[in-house]
Amino acid sequence: MDSGWQATQEYARRLDHDDPLARFREDFYRPAGTVYMDGNSLGLLSRSAEKAVLAALAAWREQAIGGWLDADPPWFTLGEELGRLQAALVGARPGEVVVTGSTTVNLHNLLGSFYRPKGKRRRILADELNFPSVIYALRGHLTLRGTDPQADLILVPSRDGRTIAEEDIAAAITEEVALVVLPSVLYRSGQLLDLPTLARAAHERGALIGFDLSHSAGVVPHRLSSWDVDFAFWCNYKYLNGGPGCTASLYVNKRHHGTTSPGLAGWWGYRKDKQFDMRLDWEGAGDAGAWQVGTIPVLATAAVAGALRVTLEAGVDAIREKSMRLTEYLISLVDCKLTGRDLGFSVGTPRDPVRRGGHIALEHPEAVRIVKALRARGVIPDFRPPDVIRLAPVPLYCTFEDVWQTIRHLHDIVDRREHLSYTPERGTVA
Template identity: 55%
Template sequence: MDGDEEFERGREYATRRDEADPLANLADRFYDPEDEWYVDGNSLGLLSEDAEDALDSAVEEWRDLAIRGWTDADPQWFHYGERLGDRLAPLVGADESEVVVANSTTVNIHTLVGTFYDRARRADGDSSERTKIIVDDLDFPTDHYAIRAQLRQRGVDPDEALTVVESRDGRTIAEEDVIAAMDEDTAIAFLPSVLYRSGQLLDLERITEAAHEKGILAGFDLAHSVGVVPHDLSDIGADFAVWCSYKYLNAGPGSIAGLYVNSDHFGKTPALAGWWGHEKETQFDMNPTYTPAADAGAYQIGTIPILSAAPLAGSLDVFEDAAAASDGRLRAGVEAVREKSLSLTGYLAFLVDERLPDCEVGTPRDAERRGGHVAVEHPEAYRVCEALKERGVVADFRPPNVIRICPSPLYTGFEDVWEVVEQLTQVVDDAEYENFAERGGGVT
């Protein structure tokens, strides 16, 4: 996992690596589109038989139990968010009580940033109010939309309060620049674990430690890392985090999101309160006064959507079987996934270097700085992506010049990577992209 692997260029090498892969058998459990190479799992993971079975089971429970499913289903729906949080906790390095599945990623940003901003604006012992939130200019846009909205609701001008750390190269963010932006007016540093465009993995521990030294709270968006990068949120002392479950966790389009709140912050009332975050023991007393759950469960807002949460239960079964190939711990499962991911992304970058002089890899080469996808840069990236789709390669484009290629390790092999680069080479070398129109509007 140190990123110093020696790769070979020929297809035979890829075949040998797949034959020796202890996780290779997991791919058979996913519905991989026929006659395609799917390398877009960083946007939407594939459906597994396990996720499908879990969804079918939830539908059957709804049919057979109706309202009794809240208490008689297995697991009972009433505690479904907490039980899934328990299972997710090892993947992010947290105690079970610190993790819950709830809401959407953007809603979780709203409630957690709002809650922690209120708490941090006037820290104990500070003589002045902290009003600033640190972000970076390469964030996924929804993070900025939500944070700006929370600032406006508190009568704070986002243009003044948002400290935007700028990239030096348009690809990556330097942690030292984030740390340099921290001052006595900063309330929160909220950053992604992995930059969605370039795939850079930030050093969350370094950022958290520097923030806490200055009395600043540290929160993270793990959307592009959870399920492919092991985290240690409790050990590093991160204050809060959010993530989605439809990328590397393969729980389906728009599936329920997750969140983490450090136990040091339990017992506070969330900025966005809803009845599903009420303490479970008295929730159905229907008291008009809100009593938050004593743990991360307090940040649930509306009733858990069982049919969008159930596939996650099945997806976690796959990680548990990945763990069986290691030492049996779920944490070991995601560590094994990470090891394969680094090999696949390293191999992909190697092949691009070897075969595509007109392309450049925009993702850091150091394994400790790399998430789960590779940014391949080309001046005609949009049209190259269109040409790849015509050849059966499902990747995606991000402005201005990035082809994101994600060899998601649960269902992608080395030979798949080799074939994707083979198709990309033909598209670029033969200028096939010139047969496609320039980018217009709409979904990319």
């Protein structure tokens, strides 16, 4: 094997023994009898998140309306408080992050703020491998503004169906492009884009730029403010373990505070000290808090708060370090056990660790059936069409032995043709 990795179970156990983040695994509830490799879709429940939700319920039960100011932390400023804590994960300055809304709705809000078509600069640039919800939002927004989504949404093509070349993106930012919206990590292949280079390219060409960090927040550190990114948005239910459908996050560069109005203004974005003056004129908060819309969903945010403690304690740099080792180990095991033996697997994720996020896209023409067979054996991955098995060895709760076990099961399934006893149709939720 490359890089000194070894293919034995004992070796995987040794790596776990030496893992400085090993103790965090016990903070999480892992579905009994499973190897969970799907934390890039839905992160696991931690004891800390559970405790925070129970505390929020107790505050509601015991303090009722008093919870807005007297709960710990007070619900009224929960979005700002969690934004302050999340700033460390994405390299934001104070006041640039707020926990609010949901991912796609936050994008709509940010488009309402940062898409400012002027003269012939009226196009939005994205890429053809972007997450569908983002593309729907971009098209919907262009339609709302009376522009033509067919003509005014430019999707940079992929050369290989898996990745997007940064130079192709830069070359497509013409003087007709007002705004660029891209993912940090591509949801299917796991490619990590070069965010600072792209931010520079957009600004040099006179466009604004925003990133969807859903597949990187909590597993890849960012420095959004030093890179001068205009805005970003992300969900908290993947690597940040905030629970299904939990409250999301957004980032707005300080440069835009007080000068750019929120596209979807609402009273929760009003200056907190004056919100209850109930005036009809708008006096938005002087920071990213202005992009909040309505009352914060406290129960859906409490788990975000609890889970965040675990991530911050582990530290996103240490998480990234372990993540790169886990994905590197996974790729070496694929090379050693699953390829070159006619088993039909290939790796669709960039092999350079600095060009990938937290998951690996394993490609196979029979991916749907293999995913079903894996689940039957207690390994939980997910499937993305047309042929991708996504495997996310999440550093906070996955082990090197989990990776080893996953590859062993994959090998045995295909070697024994076990997957052929499953139907090739994917489930409603894949």
